[in-house]
Amino acid sequence: MHWHKYVHSVIMKGKLHLFLLPLNVYYQVFASDDLNITQTPEQLQLEEGQTGVITCSWDISNPVEKIRVEWKRRNSTSPTENEHKNILASILWSTKNKSELTYNNCNNCSYNLTRDEAVLQIHSVNPSDVGIYICEVNFEIPTLQKGHGNGTQLHVGKYEPNKHPNQTKLFAAIAVVGLLAVVILLGYFLCKRSKKAEKDLLEERIQEGVELNRVNSNMNHADEDNSSSSNSERWAVSTMYESYPFDYFAMKTSEHQDNTEACSAPNLPES
Known part of the structure; x- marks a missing residue:
């Protein structure tokens, strides 16, 4: 429990990138993978300059005080790249502070997190945004639970007026x-x-x-x-x-x- 508080204090200081991997290991060891996450859409075909929206939702049967959502992007050409590089953002929701963005590695992204839904918006997409986007959801308090979406494949094409x-x-x-x-x-x-x-x-x-x-x-x-x-x-x-x-x-x-x-x-x- 002291390790969890220490990680949380480091996150609040903006040094999440040094502890992302240990945090993932922590969740994998202590959290039960029993959350059913629904991620939509499966495929997202956009043209340059458009905005893409990806949504993850889940059902909550018991009271939850803290929820953490991580958005990750995997390059379809390099699915085995470093896990840390794949993390776009980490958002924390609590009954006291509501939603708080604790880490962001995407300049053209915006996020929204509520008690039962997480939304990722990718603005003015370009070819560098192509990849598979996955949401990972972790219930931190009072019990540890985790789950992840099935992924959304983003395709970006050039804008053609006569297309x-x-x-x-x-x-x-x-x-x-x-x-x-x-x-x-x-x-x-x-x-x-x-x-x-x-x-x-x-x-x-x-x-x-x-x-x-x-x-x-x-x-x-x-x-x-x-x-x-x-x-x-x-x-x-x-x-x-x-x-x-x-x-x-x-x-x-x-x-x-x-x-x-x-x-x-x-x-x-x-x-």
Whole structure:
């Protein structure tokens, strides 16, 4: 138990590379190989610049306080190379500190470790990343248990734009459909807007017509009142003129008769 604490203190000081091999021996001797690890995918075919994701998961039946995961890469051309060179990273998970990266030998890799899953992401892959990636899982506290995945073979090829003509056609078809949908929606909204403008214009014209009819009606009433007043005046004048000649001539005839009688010579007596 003192050896385990000593190794852990050295790991925390960043000197893991001096004790990786003894630590592996320690796990092989004292830990029981009874963890069932599921690693996916089995094959990973990528092009240069893409990102690869490898996942290892396991089931936990008993409480665990500390879990250590090591990611290793074996060169398919040299499977027997030094075990230390194969180690990419060592991550420690605990109930207190959660996840902690204690060793990293991969500049374009990122890691995530939880209670029942470990994830490795390889960013901007290149031909030097080709190999078999394996996760090794060790339960440290309260009991020692270990297990490892079956490995993921990573293949990296050069990026070729015309390598996937079907995908290009699919993307072109999706772009055409999307553009057509945008045109249809735009036409629908423009048509709806045009109809609304026509409706507003029609309502405005109707309102103007109603207002014009009201003005014309008022003007007609005013004309009728003026016409009635004028007709009354004309009737009065006409009545006056119609009665005026008869009265005038009657008066003149009476005067004439009076004057005649006054101016006639007196009757002389007969001699």
